[in-house]
Amino acid sequence: MTILIFGRNGQLARALKRSLTARSQAYSCYGQVEFDLLTKTQDIAPFIRRNAPSAVINASAFTDVDAAETREADANRLNAKAPGIMAAACNAAKIPFIHISTDYVFDGTKSGLYSPDDKREPLNAYGRSKAAGERAVMAAGGQSVIIRTSWVYDARSKNFFTTMLHLAKTETHLNLVSTQFGRPTYAGHLAEACLAALDHMPPHPQIYHVSNSGPIVSWADFAEAIFERAKLFPDIERVDEAHFPRPAKRPSNSALDISAFERDFHYPLEPWQTGLELAFQDMER
Numbered sequence: 563m564t565i566l567i568f569g570r571n572g573q574l575a576r577a578l579k580r581s582l583t584a585r586s587q588a589y590s591c592y593g594q595v596e597f598d599l600l601t602k603t604q605d606i607a608p609f610i611r612r613n614a615p616s617a618v619i620n621a622s623a624f625t626d627v628d629a630a631e632t633r634e635a636d637a638n639r640l641n642a643k644a645p646g647i648m649a650a651a652c653n654a655a656k657i658p659f660i661h662i663s664t665d666y667v668f669d670g671t672k673s674g675l676y677s678p679d680d681k682r683e684p685l686n687a688y689g690r691s692k693a694a695g696e697r698a699v700m701a702a703g704g705q706s707v708i709i710r711t712s713w714v715y716d717a718r719s720k721n722f723f724t725t726m727l728h729l730a731k732t733e734t735h736l737n738l739v740s741t742q743f744g745r746p747t748y749a750g751h752l753a754e755a756c757l758a759a760l761d762h763m764p765p766h767p768q769i770y771h772v773s774n775s776g777p778i779v780s781w782a783d784f785a786e787a788i789f790e791r792a793k794l795f796p797d798i799e800r801v802d803e804a805h806f807p808r809p810a811k812r813p814s815n816s817a818l819d820i821s822a823f824e825r826d827f828h829y830p831l832e833p834w835q836t837g838l839e840l841a842f843q844d845m846e847r
């Protein structure tokens with residue numbers, strides 16, 4: 563049976579395609595060109611019914627955090643309305659549904675790790691839309707798992723990893739934020755965790771946290787690990803986030819407690835250093 567993926571060229575969508583291909587598992591994936599979730603929202607349920615997949619994974623989202631500040635209606639349509647409809651359609655078809663959410667549903671003021679049942683207090687429009695998406699998926703019932711993740715990157719997209727490598731090759735002095743903390747998530751590991759969840763779906767909707775394991779780091783710490791592996795040595799200055807004013811506020815603490823996922827799915831998550839090494843190997847291939 564075929565797994566239906568919403569998303570095609572995004573970081574998670576591409577990692578899912580790779581993992582499913584390696585498993586010889588049939589899938590079909592639909593990005594914005596094939597199925598625009600903003601304009602075809604009402605067609606989502608009939609589309610899922612027609613395709614009769616064995617499971618649905620929603621790897622699509624409005625992910626431009628700053629743009630969401632001025633396009634909140636679009637962010638809500640993609641991040642809240644669409645996943646709610648997907649979850650209801652999956653429930654009606656009695657098939658599992660995996661939806662991805664974010665550390666940005668929290669305000670980042672907690673000291674220590676965020677657990678899945680901590681209160682949502684988003685700081686920005688993107689976070690509000692993703693929090694609304696979680697509520698919609700939970701309300702739809704059925705075998706749904708919401709995976710909240712943080713700091714996702716791969717070797718090819720425009721993300722923190724590729725941006726740092728580019729900057730370290732083109733600039734001699736870099737300002738790096740050392741006041742925001744979390745754990746990076748290699749897209750390949752996130753994809754594998756989604757597939758592990760599919761193997762043991764709970765009967766009712768549940769929220770889990772998935773990131774790479776390993777020490778909590780700041781963006782500056784993560785950048786330094788990237789530079790060390792790449793043998794690039796720019797002059798670094800540690801700064802606070804006020805140094806880079808942006809339209810959307812970001813949480814200072816994004817560290818997620820991943821222990822429930824590891825326990826319930828019998829799935830130890832890899833340290834972020836392993837994810838980083840895999841990203842380098844992928845880039846060098």
Ligand SMILES: NC(=O)c1ccc[n+]([C@@H]2O[C@H](COP(=O)([O-])OP(=O)(O)OC[C@H]3O[C@@H](n4cnc5c(N)ncnc54)[C@H](OP(=O)(O)O)[C@@H]3O)[C@@H](O)[C@H]2O)c1
Pocket residue numbers: 568569570571572573574575592593594595597598599600601620621622623624625640662663664665692710711712713714715719
């Ligand atoms: N990136 C992060 O640091 C991060 C952190 C926490 C949580 N997350 C969550 O993780 C999930 C995956 O993120 P990602 O990093 O893989 O995102 P991404 O690389 O930005 O990809 C976004 C995906 O959404 C699809 N999409 C965007 N607009 C669409 C539309 N109008 N109609 C249909 N599809 C549309 C894109 O379609 P195409 O395939 O056509 O390009 C793409 O596949 C998202 O739910 C995101 O909120 C990400």
